[in-house]
Amino acid sequence: MAQQGSRRRTTLPAAQRESQLLEVARGLLLADGPTELTVDKITAAAQVAKGTFYLYFDSKxxxxxxxxxxxxxxxxxxxxxxxxxxxxxxxxxxxxxxxxxxxxxxxxxxxxxxxxxxxxxxxxxxxxxxxxxxxxxxxxxxxxxxxxxxxxxxxxxxxxxxxxxxxxxxxxxxxxxxxxxxxxxxxxxxxxxxxxxxxxxxxxxx
Incomplete structure (x- = not known):
């Protein structure tokens, strides 16, 4: 069920989803420091699957x-x-x-x-x-x-x-x-x- 809920959240327009991921990553960078930033943390905070991240970015x-x-x-x-x-x-x-x-x-x-x-x-x-x-x-x-x-x-x-x-x-x-x-x-x-x-x-x- 959690996975289905996550999938429902991926219906944002592409530009909005990309902006969301950038904004989440920026917040994590400033809050936790650069060494703590991972793709897993970004996707968890944005409530999206890792595959969604890689639709927009090749890597961290x-x-x-x-x-x-x-x-x-x-x-x-x-x-x-x-x-x-x-x-x-x-x-x-x-x-x-x-x-x-x-x-x-x-x-x-x-x-x-x-x-x-x-x-x-x-x-x-x-x-x-x-x-x-x-x-x-x-x-x-x-x-x-x-x-x-x-x-x-x-x-x-x-x-x-x-x-x-x-x-x-x-x-x-x-x-x-x-x-x-x-x-x-x-x-x-x-x-x-x-x-x-x-x-x-x-x-x-x-």
Whole structure:
């Protein structure tokens, strides 16, 4: 009878079921920690059969990568909204870059628990998918740097490579802190990141 009840619960639309599994996994990650997460625990909490899980995800690794991709999609929307805001003529690009840097770092640090959980458990194909998701952010940053160069507000010959170097410098610092359960001071990281970005792009920043 329990199995039949479980089967009756699998009548959710596919997109809703997938979202449910992701939400359940996210809750388990944050509540119990990454080492405790298993497919069995996810399916038990979601009240579905293991076969249902594998209709949506190839493995736990795949699910972790999807969690990170969804997080980054939300992150990208936040950043895109910031970039779409009207830019004042003065101080213009330097101030816009400062606002973008601060927003990105504070958003990342606000989600440190998820960050730590996902990266401490992902491996193989999962890590490759995580890096593909990160590449979306790097592309957005590269477009932003290129726009600043086109506006005469920055001086750099290779926006894509420069954007990747800047992103992974900050990302690597935060990853290292998260994985040892450290809590870096947000204001200190933001100040250092701003200095690095303005020196690298040679923006006119007071």
């Amino acid at each position: 690794d795949h699910l972790l990568a999807r969690l990170w991709a969804d997080y980054l999609d939300s992150f990208l929307h936040t950043v895109q909204d910031q970039l779409a805001a009207p830019m004042a003529p003065e101080p213009g690009w330097p101030a816009a870059l400062d606002a973008l840097i601060e927003q990105m770092i504070r958003y990342d640090m606000a989600n440190a628990a998820l960050h730590r959980a996902v990266f401490s458990q992902a491996s193989g194909d999962g890590l490759r998918q995580l890096r593909q998701a990160d590449a979306k952010v790097v592309t957005l940053l590269a477009d932003t740097v290129a726009a600043a160069v086109a506006a005469g507000a920055a001086t750099v010959t290779d926006p894509p490579t420069t954007a990747a170097l800047l992103y992974y410098a900050v990302d690597g610092l935060l990853n290292a802190a998260y994985l040892v359960q450290a809590e870096p001071d947000a204001d200190t990281v933001i100040a250092a990141a701003k200095e690095m970005v303005h020196r690298t792009l040679r923006t006119a920043h007071d």
